[in-house]
Amino acid sequence: MEDAFIAVFANVGVIFILTLILKALNKVDINITWSLISLGIFTCYVFALFRGAEVIPLDIFFADLSWNWSGKIAVIILWGCVLFALAKYKRGFSIVDAGFTFRQIEGSTKPALIVLCLFVMLQAIVSLFWSGEPRYDLETLLYQATMPGLDEEPMFRGVLLFCISLAIVSKRYCLAGAPLNVGGLLLVLLFGLLHGVMFSDGEWHFLLISILLTGSYGFILxxxxxxxxSLIFPVIAHNCVNVVGQLI
Incomplete structure (x- = not known):
């Protein structure tokens, strides 16, 4: 478990160095307070994900669980607490600012549906060539159809995106109607690094294909x-892609 924490925070260090470089190039401004808040939220996320079973011991009631339900549920509780804290203490904050709304920006539904379908097709192709054996057991399908999107999207594309956009301030770059900022792109990079840079038994493991693939998925989300x-499409897309990845 300690190895996982070392890898995670080494990846955070990469993002920190890139942010300083961008600051030196006058591409971003850094707000120290919100940077510390963002780091604190992410640190809590890591501990909730990896230590959630110590707080929510579902294995007591379900002895044969093969997936990290406890960690995911702990993260869901965490982002709920962060959302509550932002609503209570951040002046002018609305939960809509973090994507917690069913309302879609006018004219965005059709392109989002197209991207969603293409995203699922991409995952099907990737699964055909690089995935392992498909898993059809009920727990796996139920987990993949719910937990990934409900855990990672409200956290990474919700509260963390809101906070890091205040921590790393930059102009927005419009891409096919989506106003992207540097903070969001750095989160995408972190998302990829978390899945492709690992530390185990005193050795570093660097999986470029995992970084590129997961980073690309994070960018689409x-x-x-x-x-x-809104977080509606990212949540649906994330869960659909994960389910397809298990079926093929």
Whole structure:
């Protein structure tokens, strides 16, 4: 478990160095307070994900669970607490600012549906060539159809995106109608690094294909979030892609 924490925070260090470089190039401004808040939220996320079973011991009631339900549920509780804290203490904050709304930006539904379908097709192709054996058991399908989107999207494309956009301030770059900022793009990079840079038994493991693939997925999810102004499409897309990845 300690190895996982070392890898995670080494990846955060990469983002920190890139942010300083961008600051030196006058591409971003850094707000120290919101940077510390963002780091604190992410640190809590890591501990909730990896230590959630110590707080929510579902294995007591379900002895045969093979997926990290406890960690995911702990993260869902965490982002709920962060959302509550922002609503209570951040002046002028609305939960819509973090994507918690069913309302979609006008004209965004059709392009989001197209991207969603293409995203699922991409995952099907990737699964055909690089995935392992498909898993059809009920727990796996139920987990993949719910937990990934409900955990990672409100956290990475919701509250963390809101906070890091205040921590790393930059102009926005419009891509096919989605206003992307540097903070969001750095989160995409972190998302990829978390899945491709690992530390185990005193050795570093660097999986470029995992970084590129997961980073690309994170970018698509960020685009959906910014294009629609809502977490609805990112949550649906994330869960659909994960389910397809298990079926093929």
């Amino acid at each position: 960020l685009w959906l979030r910014e294009r629609t102004g």
